[in-house]
Amino acid sequence: MFKEDQYFGEFGGRYVPEALSSALDELDCAYRRLKDDKNFNNELECELNNYVGRPSPLYFADNLTRSSGGSKIYLKLESHNHTGAHKINNAVGQALVARELGKKVLIAETGAGQHGLATATVAARFGMGCKVFMGEVDMRRQYPNVYLMRLLGADVIPVPHGTRTLKDAINATLKYWIENIEDSHYLLGSALGPHPYPAMVRDFQSVIGREVRAQMTEREGRLPDTLVACVGGGSNALGLFHPFMDQDNIRMVGVEAGGRGDGPGEHATRIAVSQPKQGIVHGYLSYFLQDENGQLLPTHSVSAGLDYAGIGPEHAWLYKEGRTEYVSVRDDEAVKAYKILARSEGIIPALESSHAVAFALKEAPKHHDDHIMVVNISGRGDKDIFITAALTDKDNWKNFLKKEAVDE
Amino acid sequence: MSELGIASGKLSLMTHVVAGYPDPERSFELAVTMAESGSDMIEVQIPFSDPLADGPVIMKANQVALDAGMTPVKAFEMVRELRLSTGKPVFVMTYANIPYAIGLKRFFSMALEADVNGLIVPDLPFDSSLQEYFDLTAEHDMNNIYVVSPDMEPDRLRDAVVSSSGFVYTTLRVGITGADRGNISGKGLEFVRTVKRYTTLPVAAGFGISSPEQFISLEGIADIGVIGSKLIKIYDTGGTEEVGEFVKKCVSDHM
Ligand SMILES: Cc1ncc(COP(=O)(O)O)c(C=O)c1O
Numbered sequence: 238m239f240k241e242d243q244y245f246g247e248f249g250g251r252y253v254p255e256a257l258s259s260a261l262d263e264l265d266c267a268y269r270r271l272k273d274d275k276n277f278n279n280e281l282e283c284e285l286n287n288y289v290g291r292p293s294p295l296y297f298a299d300n301l302t303r304s305s306g307g308s309k310i311y312l313k314l315e316s317h318n319h320t321g322a323h324k325i326n327n328a329v330g331q332a333l334v335a336r337e338l339g340k341k342v343l344i345a346e347t348g349a350g351q352h353g354l355a356t357a358t359v360a361a362r363f364g365m366g367c368k369v370f371m372g373e374v375d376m377r378r379q380y381p382n383v384y385l386m387r388l389l390g391a392d393v394i395p396v397p398h399g400t401r402t403l404k405d406a407i408n409a410t411l412k413y414w415i416e417n418i419e420d421s422h423y424l425l426g427s428a429l430g431p432h433p434y435p436a437m438v439r440d441f442q443s444v445i446g447r448e449v450r451a452q453m454t455e456r457e458g459r460l461p462d463t464l465v466a467c468v469g470g471g472s473n474a475l476g477l478f479h480p481f482m483d484q485d486n487i488r489m490v491g492v493e494a495g496g497r498g499d500g501p502g503e504h505a506t507r508i509a510v511s512q513p514k515q516g517i518v519h520g521y522l523s524y525f526l527q528d529e530n531g532q533l534l535p536t537h538s539v540s541a542g543l544d545y546a547g548i549g550p551e552h553a554w555l556y557k558e559g560r561t562e563y564v565s566v567r568d569d570e571a572v573k574a575y576k577i578l579a580r581s582e583g584i585i586p587a588l589e590s591s592h593a594v595a596f597a598l599k600e601a602p603k604h605h606d607d608h609i610m611v612v613n614i615s616g617r618g619d620k621d622i623f624i625t626a627a628l629t630d631k632d633n634w635k636n637f638l639k640k641e642a643v644d645e
Numbered sequence: 646m647s648e649l650g651i652a653s654g655k656l657s658l659m660t661h662v663v664a665g666y667p668d669p670e671r672s673f674e675l676a677v678t679m680a681e682s683g684s685d686m687i688e689v690q691i692p693f694s695d696p697l698a699d700g701p702v703i704m705k706a707n708q709v710a711l712d713a714g715m716t717p718v719k720a721f722e723m724v725r726e727l728r729l730s731t732g733k734p735v736f737v738m739t740y741a742n743i744p745y746a747i748g749l750k751r752f753f754s755m756a757l758e759a760d761v762n763g764l765i766v767p768d769l770p771f772d773s774s775l776q777e778y779f780d781l782t783a784e785h786d787m788n789n790i791y792v793v794s795p796d797m798e799p800d801r802l803r804d805a806v807v808s809s810s811g812f813v814y815t816t817l818r819v820g821i822t823g824a825d826r827g828n829i830s831g832k833g834l835e836f837v838r839t840v841k842r843y844t845t846l847p848v849a850a851g852f853g854i855s856s857p858e859q860f861i862s863l864e865g866i867a868d869i870g871v872i873g874s875k876l877i878k879i880y881d882t883g884g885t886e887e888v889g890e891f892v893k894k895c896v897s898d899h900m
Contacts, residue, residue: 240772250774252741254698254767256794256819258801398704399694408695415698416820418796517741517768517775518695530716531746532694 243432245554251431253520257411260418265433267338272440277333284329285444288362291326293317293445295452295611300581307601308608311461312584313449315473315615320355322587322616323442323473324426328355330441332363335422342366342421346410348375348403348469349541349589350382351616352426357391359424367391368421370409372401375541382620400535403545407519427470428549431520435550442476449611450480457609463488463600466613467592468563469505469542471549473615478561488562490600491552492592494538495565501528505536507548508556508563515553518546523553539568539624540588542616570595572628575618587616588624656864657685658895659736659849661873664689664723665715666706672715673723675885679876680731682889683896687727688765688871691720691739698740698767698792700823702874717747718755725759736790736811738765744778753781763788763811771808782810790814790849795836806843812869815840816852824855824875829862837867857894870895 243251251261271277285291294317298310315323335343343360344367347353353369360367369386373395376383386393399405407430414423428438446464453461464481466474468491478489496504507513507524516525518533526534526546538544555561566574571588574595579585586594590613597612604610618625626634660679666672676687692707692715699707717739724735737756744752744766756764764787769775771791782789788811793802796819806813817833818826837850851871854860860870872895879887 244774247774251770252768252773253770254794254821255770255792255797255801255805256698256816256821258770258794259796259798262798262801398701399708404695408697411697412700412821418819514746517745520697520768522745522774525742527742527746529746531742532711 245551246557248522248553249432249435249550250522251520252517252522253431256415261431263338268334268433268437271334271337281330281333289319289325289329290317291444292448295449298582304581305598305601308604308610309606310597310601311609311611313445313477313611313613315445315613316586316617320358321620322351323445323476324352324355326444327438327441327472328359328424331424332359336363338422340420340422342368343424344368344410344413344421345424345426346403346406347371348544350379351542351620353386354382356424357386357389360391361389369393370396370406372396372403372406374401379541381623404533428472428475428551429470429519429521429547438472439475439479439551442472443479445476445613446478446480449477460484460487461609461611463490463610465490465492465593465597465610467492467543467589467615468548468552469545469589471552473613475551477613490596491561491563492596493563493565494540494543494592495567496537497568502535503537505538505544506565509565521550523550524548539571542589543592564596566592566595574598575625585618586614587618588621590615656867657869659686659688659869659871660684660876660892661688661690661871663692663703663706663710664720665692665710665713667709668713669715669719673726675880675888676727677731678885678889679892680733682892684892686734686736688736688738689720689724691717691737691743693740693743696740698821700821700874702824702877703822706877717743721755721759724761728760734762736763736765737761741766741769749777749781753785756787757785763790765790765792765814767792771805792816793840795819795832803843806840809846812847812849813840813844814849814851817850818852820852822852822874824878826853829853829859834866857898860895861898
């Protein structure tokens with residue numbers, strides 16, 4: 238009786254309480270209709286061009302290419318988007334769907350605050366209410382984004398349960414949605430959750446790969462050889478990879494957060510571990526970091542956006558099919574890559590994206606200069622200043638914060 | 646209905662406990678007290694780190710139970726003890742990742758060993774692709790109880806009700822578990838009546854029942870009333886004894 242189109246092989250599905258079934262059906266139906274609707278797509282394109290600032294540049298990193306001495310490195314600069322990350326592509330798309338459904342309030346989970354910020358932004362843009370659920374731990378470490386979301390008019394609701402991070406924010410948002418289905422739309426921020434979210438979010442992010450395809454063809458007269466992107470839930474990676482799926486010879490590498498070690502709670506590597514473990518959490522079947530009894534494990538990453546115990550179901554399927562590969566990059570390697578990109582190209586990447594950069598720096602020297610690699614810079618690094626400054630310029634930063642606090 | 650030992654034509658009470666809350670010993674004592682005070686059946690929840698259908702009270706209880714070392718193995722041991730010492734039907738409620746992670750076959754063999762009367766997994770819909778689970782329920786003649794919600798599309802509701810065995814679990818509102826959320830709505834009661842028209846199985850009603858009066862008001866409408874969060878709240882302030890008093894009040898007032 239199961240509906241195959243809700244799955245990627247055995248992964249995905251809609252493992253939720255029945256209270257959500259009609260809202261998910263309604264969303265699925267609306268999205269199916271809109272995705273091929275000319276007016277909808279025209280409006281989406283108009284918003285992406287004029288509000289988000291697309292297309293984003295595909296930048297040839299010549300300094301980095303020269304210093305690493307191997308493959309040509311191109312950077313897809315999603316960091317140039319309004320609000321500073323790829324998250325806004327999906328937020329705009331879903332806001333338009335929500336408006337079509339007659340919803341008045343956008344609700345969202347957020348970890349780092351990037352997706353919450355994107356949601357608060359489109360809510361302001363389209364005149365909708367906005368509630369963002371955020372774990373108490375994340376609120377503390379990402380306060381600048383909390384401030385910005387509130388400035389944009391969003392109600393930021395602290396989540397005091399569980400590990401008080403992203404996974405608990407997802408639970409809280411799903412529960413709020415169950416109780417407020419009539420007027421609210423859950424604007425989920427990554428390619429995960431119950432159907433139709435993984436496919437819908439991937440579609441809205443696929444503008445990244447479509448642009449790369451066109452830009453690369455224009456610049457190099459051919460398609461790239463390797464695509465690299467960091468993978469939290471998996472949306473920026475799928476957005477880059479998906480439009481190239483018809484090209485069997487293109488290598489696609491997802492970079493997971495290796496944190497500070499291999500032990501439980503020290504990282505957020507779901508697939509690139511010795512024995513990835515399948516589970517059913519947050520409405521979908523995929524790989525999850527969990528103990529032997531199926532309880533989710535806490536995770537750690539220097540980048541809040543990768544600090545999540547699950548991975549989108551399409552990644553799980555692509556991995557099992559052998560189509561994509563996954564590697565893990567540690568906190569310190571990511572921070573090092575963050576500094577290298579800043580110094581060599583004048584581009585400050587988000588800590589999430591720095592994981593992808595770190596892999597590219599290791600990989601590029603293994604190839605010749607006829608090899609083309611595209612690295613997705615999913616976001617810009619300003620948002621991480623409270624983390625990176627504390628790591629790379631500790632004393633000055635602490636002094637500054639102290640002075641600011643005293644001057645009050 | 647006779648299979649579960651539920652008297653027909655009378656409102657039965659199912660009380661909920663989270664296995665391991667506040668610790669393994671006391672949750673067992675609490676369940677025994679419920680049974681001895683007149684609860685007709687017990688719903689034992691195997692705790693999960695991310696319980697999607699539960700409000701703050703039961704969610705917190707899940708976390709406390711996990712911190713106290715509760716595991717699926719220990720929860721099934723508790724169920725077995727309960728079955729032996731009370732003789733009352735015991736239903737195991739949990740989330741899909743528990744059976745999935747420990748292995749479906751192993752989960753079912755533990756359930757059979759514990760002599761469980763049925764399974765309730767609210768995030769495992771009848772049309773999901775986990776066919777092995779459904780095959781195992783059929784193979785072992787295990788009751789598989791679906792939780793249905795008032796906002797479901799009529800076709801889907803009918804399919805879910807027809808797929809259910811043992812009884813059907815209706816929620817009185819579109820929502821998550823939680824106590825003291827006001828009166829039971831007319832819509833909620835109407836929903837129970839609708840579900841009764843779709844099935845000859847007993848129909849349970851829960852989510853929000855917070856007083857003996859509310860429980861009793863289900864008489865003639867539902868076959869089973871389920872009380873969960875409220876009992877945890879009572880336990881937190883008044884301990885096992887007050888839970889027993891509350892249960893007695895529910896069952897004596899409508900006899
Ligand atoms: C800049 C940036 N990159 C990547 C991610 C990870 O998400 P995803 O894997 O869905 O792209 C986030 C999430 O917050 C982010 O802010």
